[in-house]
Amino acid sequence: MPRTVFCQYSQQQAEGLDFVPWPGELGKRVFEHIGKPAWAAWLAHQTMLINENRLSPRDPQHRAFLEEQMVKFLFERDAEAPAGYVPQD
Numbered sequence: 001m002p003r004t005v006f007c008q009y010s011q012q013q014a015e016g017l018d019f020v021p022w023p024g025e026l027g028k029r030v031f032e033h034i035g036k037p038a039w040a041a042w043l044a045h046q047t048m049l050i051n052e053n054r055l056s057p058r059d060p061q062h063r064a065f066l067e068e069q070m071v072k073f074l075f076e077r078d079a080e081a082p083a084g085y086v087p088q089d
Contacts, residue, residue, distance in 0.1 A: 009038035009074050026067065034074055042073050052082030 003016035014035025020027040021039065030039070046066060049055060055062040073079035 005033060005035055007035035007038050008033045009041070009077075010035060014038065022067070022070070026071065030070075030074065038074060042070060045073055045079060046070070048085075049080075049082060052085065 004013050005016040006012070007014040014037055017031050017034065017036060017039055020031045022030055034042075046069070049066065049069060050057070055066065057063060057066070069079050
């Protein structure tokens with residue numbers, strides 16, 4: 001039986017992640033409070049941020065920016081969209 005969590009992103013019960021997806025305390029927080037659908041949504045948003053802003057996950061400043069955006073996206077619902085981004089209908 002899969003592990004379930006009350007997802008802070010979707011505000012409902014969801015299947016929990018299979019592993020801690022990020023190092024440190026933030027990774028533990030995500031593992032305990034974020035479901036798989038929300039994590040998939042974050043990964044899609046993160047990909048957009050990396051591509052549109054030409055970020056390198058190897059650059060410490062870029063990783064810090066992505067971590068900040070992850071917190072805003074998953075827990076504060078206040079993530080930054082790339083400049084000029086227009087959501088599709």
